[in-house]
Amino acid sequence: MLEQSKAFSSFAVDDIEKAKFFYQNLLGLIVNDNPMGLLELKIPGVNDILIYPKTNHEPATFTILNFKVRNIDITVDKLVEKGITFEQYNNEYIKTNEKGISRGSSGPNIAWFKDPAGNILSIIEA
Template sequence: MKYLDTFSSFSVNDLGKARKFYEEILGLDVRDNPMGLLELHLSENKTVMVYPKPDHQPASFTVFNFVVADIEQAVDDLIRQGVTFEQYKGTIDTDAKGISRSEHGPAIAWFKDPSGNILSVIQGQG
């Protein structure tokens, strides 16, 4: 089987709040879809669909990762926008800002959208 394209999607409980968060806080290109969905345009060929679900239950895992050049700056910028980063102690440990630094992978910090979906900013290579 040959696929023509792929895309990812996730649900939210309020499209208006999702639009405001993804557009105004995260700075994404958010467009309406004729089917009543939101399209998050990440690049020319990458789109994520966001759909309303009245009985939405956020996943217990990260649904969306944003690779950034400078995690310190990204976290600071998002904190200034009112984003609160998750704090973890145990298997995963985060510092006071919410950044996990591991010798086994890149630095990463988790936060939630208005519907409780877990998102992250992760330090890119280079």
């Protein structure tokens, strides 16, 4: 029934202007304004991702967007220079180093950070 449909992802933020600045200026993504007051993230190779405002927004407790990068160390350093802080984890499932990078033997090198609305994003070395 839906096999011919084009699916797309969306997520909420509490401040659309802060989100636009973050995704466009700090992450360097193409962000288009939508006539309905929404934002459209243009990610090469995938359908647009819709960002919508929600006044009673609560950040997701899981990763909402993952970005593949060639070199996680260089990417972390560049994002830190722009003021992005990486999450630190030290539990039985995830341990990160001083830069916020998890280098697990059972998974990829990955680092997590949050957008201004508290949504969790990651970069994954691929």
